[in-house]
Amino acid sequence: MRIAVTGASGFVGGAVCRALAAEGVTTFAYGRRPDPGELGGAAYRSWDLALGPLPDAPDVDAVIHCAGSATDWGPAAGLFAANLTGTRNTLATFPGARFVHVSTASVYDPFRPSVMVTEDEAPVRRYMNAYGASKAAAERAVPRDAIILRPHAVYGPGDTTLLPRVLSAVRGPILPAAGTGRQRVSLTSISNLVRACVLAATGPVAPGVFNIADAAPVTIDDALRGILRERGVRARPVYVPAAAARPLAAVAEGAFLLAGSPRPPRVTRYAISHLAVERTLDLTAARTVLGYDPHETSFTGAASW
Numbered sequence: 660m661r662i663a664v665t666g667a668s669g670f671v672g673g674a675v676c677r678a679l680a681a682e683g684v685t686t687f688a689y690g691r692r693p694d695p696g697e698l699g700g701a702a703y704r705s706w707d708l709a710l711g712p713l714p715d716a717p718d719v720d721a722v723i724h725c726a727g728s729a730t731d732w733g734p735a736a737g738l739f740a741a742n743l744t745g746t747r748n749t750l751a752t753f754p755g756a757r758f759v760h761v762s763t764a765s766v767y768d769p770f771r772p773s774v775m776v777t778e779d780e781a782p783v784r785r786y787m788n789a790y791g792a793s794k795a796a797a798e799r800a801v802p803r804d805a806i807i808l809r810p811h812a813v814y815g816p817g818d819t820t821l822l823p824r825v826l827s828a829v830r831g832p833i834l835p836a837a838g839t840g841r842q843r844v845s846l847t848s849i850s851n852l853v854r855a856c857v858l859a860a861t862g863p864v865a866p867g868v869f870n871i872a873d874a875a876p877v878t879i880d881d882a883l884r885g886i887l888r889e890r891g892v893r894a895r896p897v898y899v900p901a902a903a904a905r906p907l908a909a910v911a912e913g914a915f916l917l918a919g920s921p922r923p924p925r926v927t928r929y930a931i932s933h934l935a936v937e938r939t940l941d942l943t944a945a946r947t948v949l950g951y952d953p954h955e956t957s958f959t960g961a962a963s964w
Contacts, residue, residue, distance in 0.1 A: 661685045661719045662860055663756070665749055666726030667703060668692035670817045671761060671852060675723055676701040678853045684861070687717055690726070708745035712752040721757035721860040724749050727797070728790070729763075729820060731930065732915075732923030735789035742793035746800055759859040760801050761852075764811035764845070764870065764940060765791040769929070772937040778809070778868040778944055788929050798868075806859045807868040808852070811940060812933065815849030816964045825886055828925055834887065834896045837904035837926070838935035840880030845872035845940040851953040858949045865948055870940035873956040879934055882956065889961035901935035 662679055666672030668690025679686045680699030688701040695703050706713050708726050726749070728741035750758065766781040767773045769791060773780075782795035798807055814821045828834055855871045858864065883896045899907075908931055911924035945951035 660721070660861060661687070661717065663687045663689065663717070663719045663722045663753055664701070665689050665706075665708060665722070665724050665745075666761075667698060667701065668695035669725065670819055671813060671849065672723075672725035673698060674815075674817065674849050674853045675725060675856050678857055679860075682857070687719060689713070708748050709740040710748075712748045716752045719753055719756050721759060722749060722753045723759045723761065723856050723860050725761045725856075727761075727794070730923070731788055731790045731927055733789070733921075735793070738789040738793040739796065742790075743796045743800060746797040750801065757860065758801060758805040759856060760798070760805055760807045761856065762798050762807050762809050763791075763794050764809045764872075764938065765933070766795045766798060766809065767938075769932045773939060774937050775939050775941045776870070777941045778870060781809075787932055788927075790929070804866045806864060806866055808855055808859060808871045809868065809940070810847035810852045810855075810871040811938060812844065812846045813849055813852055814846060814958075816960070817849065818964060822886065822961065822964060824925075824930070825883065826890065826892065829887075829892060829894045832894050834883060834894045835926075836879065836883060836896045836898050836934070837901050837931045838879060838898055839900075840878065840883075840896060840898050842879050842935065842937050843876040844879055844882065844934065844938045845870075845876045846882060846956050847872045848954070848956065854953075855945065855949060855951050858951060862950065867944065867948060869945040869949055869951070870942055871945055871951070872940045872942060872953065874942075874953045875955060876939040877956045882958075885956075885958045886961060889958045891962060901931055904931050904935065 667688030677699040686701035
């Protein structure tokens with residue numbers, strides 16, 4: 660079998676390439692960076708998807724589309740170019756191949772809790788930022804015979820978003836957090852997401868949309884304490900009510916925008932919307948159709964990530 664992977668120089672795409680190569684799958688890897696790092700022997704080619712389709716692309720059986728921007732901060736034009744235009748150009752490059760689109764649970768309604776949401780509850784009409792809107796637009800652009808995967812808060816070795824964000828928020832013995840700590844969330848380990856990608860690309864799978872997460876939700880407090888413990892950080896979470904945190908985040912965002920900062924403030928309304936209220940995913944479809952059998956959330960080994 661021959662499979663193309665976009666976003667191969669990133670966290671998720673690189674892990675997918677290594678897994679495919681380990682299973683003996685002929686893998687063609689694509690990413691923006693000139694040096695993608697170790698990809699398990701996959702053939703790599705630099706390609707900025709936002710600039711147009713790839714000329715002279717190989718014939719492949721399937722595409723696992725991991726490329727895109729995962730930031731919740733930045734100009735809308737850049738996010739739509741990476742997430743929507745990039746998806747359209749990938750589709751144009753590999754017509755006829757099975758298309759596995761790695762989306763996000765951020766396509767669910769950010770203005771209300773997600774309580775064991777099912778796949779038919781997204782996309783919605785309004786989003787809090789251009790990230791959610793651009794990922795929803797990308798989902799609408801893929802054909803009906805595609806397979807769409809929706810992970811939430813991906814973590815694990817190579818994580819450049821969730822774990823660094825948590826650790827950067829630590830202030831001495833305290834980790835400030837929004838909410839109560841009792842809210843439940845579905846997290847997605849990189850190993851679970853990679854397995855879902857491989858199943859979707861190689862198995863006898865019907866088209867559709869699938870939530871992808873660890874076996875069961877966890878509370879935010881358990882997750883934060885687990886991360887801190889595994890990293891050997893002597894701090895404890897201290898919670899600020901979400902109703903108080905949201906206006907503070909809005910003020911911080913305004914100040915950063917006025918300053919033209921390319922980096923987001925430490926707390927954004929988007930982050931609060933995903934960690935201060937319940938965000939849990941129903942996995943019935945993935946278990947039934949993909950044969951997806953995820954392991955539990957675990958931060959074991961996080962000291963070396």
